[in-house]
Amino acid sequence: MKLSSEIRKWSRLIHRDLSFFFSGMVLIYAISGIVMNHRDTINPNFSIERKKYKITEKLPDKARMSKDRVLTLLQPLGEENNYTKHYFPKTELMKVFLKGGSNLQVNVQTGEAVYESVTRRPLIGAMSRLHYNPGKWWTYFADIFAVGLIIITLSGIIMLKGNKGIIGRGGIELVAGVLIPILFLLFF
Structure with missing residues (x-):
């Protein structure tokens, strides 16, 4: 019991700190991703x-x-x-x-x-260039960001216990979040 509460405590700390650190990257990829999804109506660059x-x-x-x-x-x-x-x-x-x-x-x-x-386009264009990966130095940071997202995801999964965690509502949301992309890959 002590071990699982200690793991959850560290999970919350890691989750919080990495989330703050990578929040700028998440916003850059999210905003440029939305614009790139609508390239037929807006030129991102x-x-x-x-x-x-x-x-x-x-x-x-x-x-x-x-x-x-x-x-x-x-x-x-x-x-x-x-x-x-x-x-x-x-x-x-x-x-x-x-x-x-x-x-x-x-x-x-x-x-x-x-x-x-x-x-x-000064701001959106710069974000799109980062999304397209402008060079080797960016590849390293983007790889670190990707590993950070994996850690944020895994720490978020084990952070809560009970009916809000992986056994309850969190588990249902996890399954739905995995199934939707799989269904798109299979049928579209």
Whole structure:
């Protein structure tokens, strides 16, 4: 009896301390995991905004479109210093590439233009990069985190006794928590 109460005491201490220590990691993985689950509606790394507008002045055709003329088209957008190159995928359509991934597409015949601004998402993007594992140093910490989660789980399982512990409600919750992922693996 003394041994089991001593084990539960140490289990609570370990569970509490590791939970506090790894709470930041749990939040990072949880938040980035939610965003990554919805990649079809939100890009976790970049914010992309599209702006359509019409250029009213006459534009030169493919043969006479110069870099200087393209730079004047970029001035109202504040992107003239971010020009990298331009080309014509179709005779009437010019695409301008900008530093950082932004771009401008212009129909030189109709003047219709689409500016696509690409900017990094500072917080969610950084969390997603950590979730994808950015390098060797992170692998070590992520492995320590994974071992910590195993210890937190095992200490949580043995921490309580009686009808709230593994023999009672805790055991039912444990079985349900194990069965749900297994059912998804088998049937979906």
